[in-house]
Amino acid sequence: MNEPVIFLDRLSKAYGDVLAVDNLSLQIGAGAIFGFLGANGAGKTTTMRMLCGLVRPTSGRGTIAGHDVWQQRHTVRSKFGYVAQRFSLYRDLTVEENLRFFGGAFRVRPNELSERVPRLLKLTDLESKRHATAGSLSGGMRQLLALACALVHDPPLLFLDEPTSGLDPVHRQQMWNLLYDLSNRGITIFVTTHYMDEAERCTEVGFINRGRLLATASPRALKESFKTKxxxxxxxxxxxxxxxxxxxxxxxxxxxxxxxxxxxxxxxxxxxxxxxxxxxxxxxxxxxxxxxxPDMEDVFTAYSEGFTAMLKPLA
Structure with a gap:
């Protein structure tokens, strides 16, 4: 059996008396599109920050591609790409210059970078914009550039924090088509979203509330967990x-x-x-x-509000 790309075993984080993440256990395999859902303050951001090696867990253990997320955090950071909700690239640099800058930051060899940049421009449909400054791009194109920069070091894992927030339907669909292609190539995708129609597109969904992971299953299994219509x-x-x-x-x-x-x-x-x-x-x-x-919005409501009387245990 292949080792999971993400492995969490009773991972917890406390801030004083507040338990932001409480005994979170989870396994995510290669090529999965995992949707991480929860209300604001539920523990999503803290979990992602621990996975990215930015916050030290209070207890428990987590690994990415077999490396401890805290003890080996410098190695772990080379194993994932990250796309933030807010645009965080260099506006005054061109599209190609941004790609080359982040490639250099990840110590991608020059010959490999020269091969990857054209491929990533083609993948994200940004070939015609390679000499345009990032600041001149539309919101959808900026997110596509952010995705390309996150892939420049060829990581096995992508973290995406509300990646389609503020995008029009056309660019949202374009982003998801790209994620499907990446998943098909074996890249694992960990995405947070507030769009329930996007949760439907994930291969697996996890609901977190008050720091506890309440359920993890495919969208179909979660919808079928209701006892009745x-x-x-x-x-x-x-x-x-x-x-x-x-x-x-x-x-x-x-x-x-x-x-x-x-x-x-x-x-x-x-x-x-x-x-x-x-x-x-x-x-x-x-x-x-x-x-x-029931649809995914109903699932989100039931788990967030604690309507357990309506739900069957997940297999």
Whole structure:
């Protein structure tokens, strides 16, 4: 069995009395696209900083390509590329100059760099912009350049922190097509995102909340972990109904979806049967209902809000 590219064994980080990451264990293999999801403050950034050798773990162990993330952090940093959410390259340098600068920083041999730069320009569709300054590029092209610079030393692992934030749909799709190509070549991709449609594109997803990893599985397995379909209702007026339904004891949560209300409840059929006999909100008109399949936004909500009564244990 091949060694995982990322291996974490009860990795923890405490800041005083605050446990930012709590006994995180995880294995990610070559070529995986791992989506790391969680609310702000859940522990995503601290985890990534430990993996990158920027923060010393309080306890536990982590390795990248077999190297300890702290004890061998200088070696580890040559094993990954990093794409930040905010543009962090040199605006006054051209596209090609940025690539050559980062290649030199990673001590890529000149002959190898001369071969890689044209290949990376072609991969990211930046050949026509090679002499343009980075500061003159559009937001989408800047992220493509950041990705090219992260790949210049040919790492087996990529960390991407909200890589498509602020991009238009065309450049988002272009970025993901590139990630698929890289995954197919065996490069492991560790990505944080707040876009649930992007979580659907990952081969595996992990949910972290208050420092604890709550679940890790494929998007399909996570959606299938719901015990039942979800109840979606049409009512008028919508917003007063949303507020009042939150106070119903059988309703764990409510979200607005395309003008309808999606209810998180353990027994939706029983709730509908009771409401058909007696709808308790006199000023709100019931217009219809249906059962719908959960999506990744529902998975995120269930794990973030602790709606465990609705979920089956993952295999």
């Amino acid at each position: 979800l109840l979606e209702i049409d009512v008028d007026p919508t917003m007063p109904a949303l507020v009042q339904l939150r106070d119903e004891p059988e309703v764990l949560g409510v979200s607005l979806r395309s003008g309808s209300l999606r209810l998180y409840t353990a027994e939706p059929e029983k709730l509908v049967a009771r409401w058909r006999q007696h709808w308790p909100f006199e000023e709100i008109r019931w217009q219809g209902e249906r059962l719908v399949e």
